[in-house]
Amino acid sequence: AQSVSQHNHHVILSEAASLELGCNYSYGGTVNLFWYVQYPGQHLQLLLKYFSGDPLVKGIKGFEAEFIKSKFSFNLRKPSVQWSDTAEYFCAVKALSSASKIIFGSGTRLSIRP
């Protein structure tokens, strides 16, 4: 069955540190990939998405992610985090050839020390 793994449950960084959050999925076919963010007290919103083409995608607020098909990964990166990046981050995968389900990872809580 299709699954999504986010191995980092809670990440704590200082401001200006670099960020990389891991996301791996278990489906061998064509996929659509997403990163969503949930700021404290708010609902989820899209950070970035990959459907096809350049495997390095850029999203809002300086975030980017790289799709590495051979590793079944879609890691999220930001070169220099800010206190306002404190949030929970979710990776999501849609397998294009399966029934119409989008599966989310368990999320990574990011805490930024001012």
Place this chain on the structure above:
Amino acid sequence: NAGVTQTPKFQVLKTGQSMTLQCAQDMNHEYMSWYRQDPGMGLRLIHYSVGAGITDQGEVPNGYNVSRSTTEDFPLRLLSAAPSQTSVYFCASSERTGGEQFFGPGTRLTVL
């Protein structure tokens, strides 16, 4: 556009009670879905719909029913609430299957 709206924002139920969580979108999106969010488990798909009159089960459908009589509305029904259904429920919609999803503000449900 209001986007995706959900009511109520908060609800407390007793075990065995039934209720309906409402979800509506005004973007004419075909795809709608319901998720529950629990600590450490992320979002789990309960039910989804690819258009009016078409629904299907997600990862955790037991104890929940849905229907999709119109494009705009996608209510989630709890037939007999259980404490295990205490959670935050999110409704989402997207223009097409596999596209960007827009989420509602959520309903925080407590079952005593």
